[in-house]
Amino acid sequence: MGELTPMAWDGIDYGELAARIRAVAFDLDGTLARSKQPMARPIAGAFARLTHLIPVAVISGGRWELVDSQVLAMVGDASDRSNLHLMPTSGTQYVRWDAAAGKWHTVFRHELTPAQRDEAIASLERRARELGSWEENTWGERIEDRGSQITYSALGQQAPVDAKEAWDPDGSKRKALAEACQRDLPDLSVRAGGSTSVDISLKGIDKAYAVRKLASILGIEVPQICYIGDRMGPEGNDYPAVQAGTASIHVNGPEETIECIERLCEHLAK
The missing domain is CATH 3.40.50.1000 (HAD superfamily/HAD-like)
Incomplete structure (x- = not known):
C-alpha cells in the first residue's frame, strides 16, 4: 500500500x-x-x-x-x-x-512488565549514545518510565519548546534511534514520538x-x-x-x- x-x-x-x-x-x-x-x-x-x-x-x-x-x-x-x-x-x-x-x-x-521496561531503558541509552543522540546537557529526565510506555526525550522532559523543535526538524535522529531500538526489542513496539522523543510500548x-x-x-x-x-x-x-x-x-x-x-x-x- x-x-x-x-x-x-x-x-x-x-x-x-x-x-x-x-x-x-x-x-x-x-x-x-x-x-x-x-x-x-x-x-x-x-x-x-x-x-x-x-x-x-x-x-x-x-x-x-x-x-x-x-x-x-x-x-x-x-x-x-x-x-x-x-x-x-x-x-x-x-x-x-x-x-x-x-x-x-x-x-x-x-502495562509493560518490569523486565520489558528494563530492556527498553537499557536499549534507549545504549543506542542513543552510539548514534550521538545522547545529549550531555538536558532539561530534566531523559528517559521516563510511564508504566505502559517508556519515553526517551533527547533534551529532557522539560526542554524549551523552541529547543525541541530545532533538535530534529527532519525526524532523522528519531527514526534512526527507533529503528536501532526496534532491532533490540522485537517483541515491543518502538516508534518516533514528539519532536525529540521515541516511545516504546507493547506491540500492536x-x-x-x-x-x-x-x-x-x-x-x-x-x-x-x-x-x-x-x-x-x-x-x-x-x-x-x-x-x-x-x-x-x-x-x-x-x-x-x-x-x-x-x-x-x-x-x-x-
Whole structure:
C-alpha cells in the first residue's frame, strides 16, 4: 500500500465532513497545545464547545498527568465530561469520567512488565549514545518510565519548546534511534514520538489501536472518526491513525487546529 495522505485543514468541505463523522479525536502536543504546555484559552473554549456536539477523544503520547494539566485544567467545567474519551500514552490507557464518583476513572491500562521496561531503558541509552543522540546537557529526565510506555526525550522532559523543535526538524535522529531500538526489542513496539522523543510500548498498541478501540467503544466505524494531528507523515506518531482509516486532517499547530474546531462546531450545530 502506498503512502496515505491526510486532508489539509484548509482544503476541506466541513459541511460534508460534519455530516458523516460521529467522533473527533485529537493528538495533543503540536495539535491542541505546544509541547507540554497548557492549551491556550481560545482553543480550550472551542474544544469545550465541541464536546457538547460530538464525542471527543484526546490520544496523546504523554502520560495522564499531562493530559490532565494541558487539557482538563484548561477546559474545566465548560466541557461535557461524559463526551470526553482520554487515551494517554498512545492509547495504552483509557480514562473516562465517572459521574457517580465525581472523578476520572481508568478503564484499562496495558502495562509493560518490569523486565520489558528494563530492556527498553537499557536499549534507549545504549543506542542513543552510539548514534550521538545522547545529549550531555538536558532539561530534566531523559528517559521516563510511564508504566505502559517508556519515553526517551533527547533534551529532557522539560526542554524549551523552541529547543525541541530545532533538535530534529527532519525526524532523522528519531527514526534512526527507533529503528536501532526496534532491532533490540522485537517483541515491543518502538516508534518516533514528539519532536525529540521515541516511545516504546507493547506491540500492536499505537494510535491505530487507539482509534479502533475508540470506534468499538462508541459503536461506530473507524472512518466515522475525524482524527486531527500534526505528525501525519509515515515517520510521524499520528500516521498509524491515518493508516487505520480515519478521516484524517493535518494541521501545523494549535493555530490551525482552532480553525478546524470552529468550522466543525459551526456545521455540527446545524
